[in-house]
Amino acid sequence: MEQLDGRKKKILRAIIKTYLETGEPVGSRTISKFTDLNLSSATIRNEMSDLEEMGYIHQPHTSAGRIPSDKGYRLYVDALMAEKDEEIAEIKGLMIEKTDKMEKVLKQVVKTLAQNTNYATLISAPSFSDDRLKFIQLSRLNRLQLVVVVVTAGNRIRNEIIDLDEQMSDDTIFKLNFLLNNSLNGIPAAEINLGMIAQLKEQAGEYGSVVGSVLDAVANVIQVDEDLEIYTSGATNIFKYPELSDSSKASEFISTFEEKQQLVDLVKETMADEESTGIQVYIGDEAPIKTMKDCSVVTATYELGEGIRGTIGIVGPKRMDYENVVDSLKVLRAQLDTMFRKT
């Protein structure tokens, strides 16, 4: 088949846009009416026939209108989508107050995003890939318990309680603190190996076992950070799209959002797929989650510098309003950026 000429592109674009709005197969008549290029429905039909042959659209059944194929959407996203001038349109009503708890901010963000877009949304908390130890502090809680506070780069703080076998003097605690900080500061947690541990234990003398516990606590800190936290909202928005709301599909879809494990995979995937713009569009089968084969997924990666990154995602029907979604994500990413950096 020949290439897409200008007219074909225009027609394809028109088909997709109308389909995005209505969700119904679109016929030649509609196009002939609503585009400015004055062509009769018959001409359109001919062109549509060509487009179908090329695989950009298809008919759900003979004598129905056409709907875009995955390939069609792909072309639309990649080339046909009018580059809207980069107006940083305020997402209305976003109103993130400077809540100090990041968790609350993120919850608020997904929720607003879901409400504004009418799609299902998700966001992953920034994952701190830099886990160098910055500070360790042991303090006595009571006779037989210590609190250990661990701070890693990026000011992530964690704590644990350690049970002692026998009492420890304040002086010993002080010395241990000194020892631990001296030996471990600036070292990535992942690099703490057996040799190091042995050496530390030796230096700690009779309190070697406590060192073990402390290092266990450190290990816990790191481990917790590893499975990233994900917040979701608006999963039930899919009921607004008839093509997705049949109950078995809906059930699967919503389960995915409820259980979250698969979303973690999705996020990891998108982070791996890094691209220049940081915005990715998965159409249908392209998405790494099988339950979303009838959907499109748009993700954006936000950066907080120093390798601290997270992902925002929007999941909706294939006929989602790509332009708007991509814009929203751009804006949101910018806002998250400034918000977190400032704080």
Place this chain on the structure above:
Amino acid sequence: MEQLDGRKKKILRAIIKTYLETGEPVGSRTISKFTDLNLSSATIRNEMSDLEEMGYIHQPHTSAGRIPSDKGYRLYVDALMAEKDEEIAEIKGLMIEKTDKMEKVLKQVVKTLAQNTNYATLISAPSFSDDRLKFIQLSRLNRLQLVVVVVTAGNRIRNEIIDLDEQMSDDTIFKLNFLLNNSLNGIPAAEINLGMIAQLKEQAGEYGSVVGSVLDAVANVIQVDEDLEIYTSGATNIFKYPELSDSSKASEFISTFEEKQQLVDLVKETMADEESTGIQVYIGDEAPIKTMKDCSVVTATYELGEGIRGTIGIVGPKRMDYENVVDSLKVLRAQLDTMFRKT
């Protein structure tokens, strides 16, 4: 109307039990066949007519079978439900390993419960009503930042980072630590009032502003504990019950589970409604959440002693298998009890 005689009770019980299984309106014929009391369908019809007049059952439309009314369910739960002999049936496959993170345990618990019962489930993390301060520790993180660690009764630990305007000597930090611990230990956070704060600031002299920040941090700790954490699972199980899976109802229902705020209210309510057994059954409108007016909610409160309590809840159709659910909750509560106390 006269009282319920024995036969009416038996019939009502039979109606409810069959309805629980099938979810379809049950007719006189079915009852006459499946009960041991040998009565013709005609007789049953007469009795049913009476029962309807008394409000225990009703017809969805004329010439359909009968289904239990809320009042009917209520009677069933209160009086008609056969007391199963208290066999502590192991919930199969529960397999809670001793994960040290309580969060993971709870997530695992709701998930298993949802899978076993086929209803939607929720659990609230134990809320620590005792918020007396046990320990406060300031440590220098770097030149202009302090870490403040706060431990309250029940060994809940929280921390925050405080920004300083100017550097502080180690000695000052030490003194502040001493001052704070001396004045605040054992005091419920809620009771820290303005007078106390003023006094502390005065004692701290030129570092009064730091005291302010520390107390803010303390306030944060408490506040975070206030809105309790809730984990849910199996919201999509409702699709297994046709009477609930029409898409607008389902959408509302699942939203409730997704947004969680309303569930918090539910939990608070049940905690207030405390009862001897600790198990509550809300049928239809009785539940404090309007989106659940077509459901039944069964909740159990688990205790960890010292006023530390949480709630487990199961939400399903009115025709839920009450006996089983109540049993499951009893067992689970017992297990949570031992598990957390041991740890």
Place this chain on the structure above:
DNA sequence: TGTTAGCACTCATGTTTTTGGAGTGCTAAC
């Protein structure tokens, strides 16, 4: 007096038929 058989009636549900209309492909004319 309580129980039962019988019968006419109701109404939700499911199946088949009919109809309307939107859309197509093709052809012939412009």
Place this chain on the structure above:
DNA sequence: GTTAGCACTCCAAAAACATGAGTGCTAACA
């Protein structure tokens, strides 16, 4: 190359019809 016209297809909604479960009522029976 474009367009009007026409026959054809096929889905969706409406209509028509059949089915059967279930009821209420009455009259007969023990």
